Amino acid sequence: MKVHDILRVKGSTLFTVTPETALQSAVLVMSDHDIGSLIVMEGDKLVGILTFREVIQALAKSHGKLDGLQVRSVMNEKPLTCNMETEIDEVRRMMLVDHARYLPVVDQKMLMGVISFYDVAKSVVEAQDFENTMLKAYIRDWPEDTQKAAN
Amino acid sequence: MKVHDILRVKGSTLFTVTPETALQSAVLVMSDHDIGSLIVMESWGYIESINIYSQESI
Numbered sequence: 001m002k003v004h005d006i007l008r009v010k011g012s013t014l015f016t017v018t019p020e021t022a023l024q025s026a027v028l029v030m031s032d033h034d035i036g037s038l039i040v041m042e043g044d045k046l047v048g049i050l051t052f053r054e055v056i057q058a059l060a061k062s063h064g065k066l067d068g069l070q071v072r073s074v075m076n077e078k079p080l081t082c083n084m085e086t087e088i089d090e091v092r093r094m095m096l097v098d099h100a101r102y103l104p105v106v107d108q109k110m111l112m113g114v115i116s117f118y119d120v121a122k123s124v125v126e127a128q129d130f131e132n133t134m135l136k137a138y139i140r141d142w143p144e145d146t147q148k149a150a151n
Numbered sequence: 152m153k154v155h156d157i158l159r160v161k162g163s164t165l166f167t168v169t170p171e172t173a174l175q176s177a178v179l180v181m182s183d184h185d186i187g188s189l190i191v192m193e194s195w196g197y198i199e200s201i202n203i204y205s206q207e208s209i
Contacts, residue, residue: 052187053185053187056178056181056182057182059175059178059182060175060178060179060181060182060183061182063175064174064175064178099185101187
């Protein structure tokens with residue numbers, strides 16, 4: 001399984017901000033959509049990522065006041081990235097090594113999406129369920145599952 | 152594999168706060184340790200009420 005398999009299922013909704021966006025507005029977008037990360041774009045170039053980690057750090061540092069702060073001053077400027085052909089196993093390793101909860105997907109300098117810890121966990125569960133269905137169908141002892149696998 | 156297999160490897164470090172903890176202090180703990188959640192405990196000894204306080208609540 002590769003990154004593009006996850007992105008295909010996930011859809012292409014992608015939330016971005018510019019480095020000049022007020023941090024307070026960025027937090028509103030994250031809260032409204034219940035998302036843990038925003039991609040920071042300058043023109044069509046990826047310049048960073050803002051995750052709840054950076055927001056929590058900013059809240060801690062500025063005693064809860066985000067007024068006057070821009071995304072640029074708190075974003076992670078050097079996020080690990082992957083591309084459409086990266087294997088999910090490799091993504092898991094990258095996330096664990098860097099303690100990264102979100103990886104931007106970049107292909108030929110184009111931003112294609114974001115892969116989250118949640119997406120990876122979900123894909124693992126789905127892959128296991130699929131394998132179980134196929135194995136049960138192979139054993140041919142679960143008539144209802146045999147039917148499901150055939151559909 | 153069960154939960155205890157993971158906890159054995161992960162170790163027993165657990166970050167807790169009380170419901171009366173100032174939110175600013177809780178945020179500091181989360182920031183200092185780069186963690187996404189804190190367990191909120193009321194009274195030690197046995198679990199009377201337990202809540203997870205995660206980044207979604209901030």
